[in-house]
Amino acid sequence: MEDLDFEALEVALRQQVLRLAGRAVEQRLNADTSDGVGSRLPCSCGGKSHFVGRRPKQFHSVLGPLRLERAYYHCPACRRGYFPRDRQLGIEKHFSVSCPHAHDRYGRRYGQLSRRQ
């Protein structure tokens, strides 16, 4: 018992639990393809956006990185695309890691976050 580092054990277990929880969230969200129902959705420009397919993207979360597959729609009228689920979950900009200028809700750049992890 003398060599037992309680803090190290705690930290390691916490990370494992968070990773497991992250996997569960990932699986649940990726299994739910209800965001891709319907081949067309009304666009904010007044046109119709078309379902293109499901696109994966990695997001940062308190549970660690999550790889989410979301339905992608594109509007030929205004040439803009969007992900209904990103809007639904409120992760459209905040949790994007593919954009180098993205910030999290605390104003930290994701580059800084990933370096720290």
Ligand SMILES: [Zn+2]
């Ligand atoms: Zn449009």
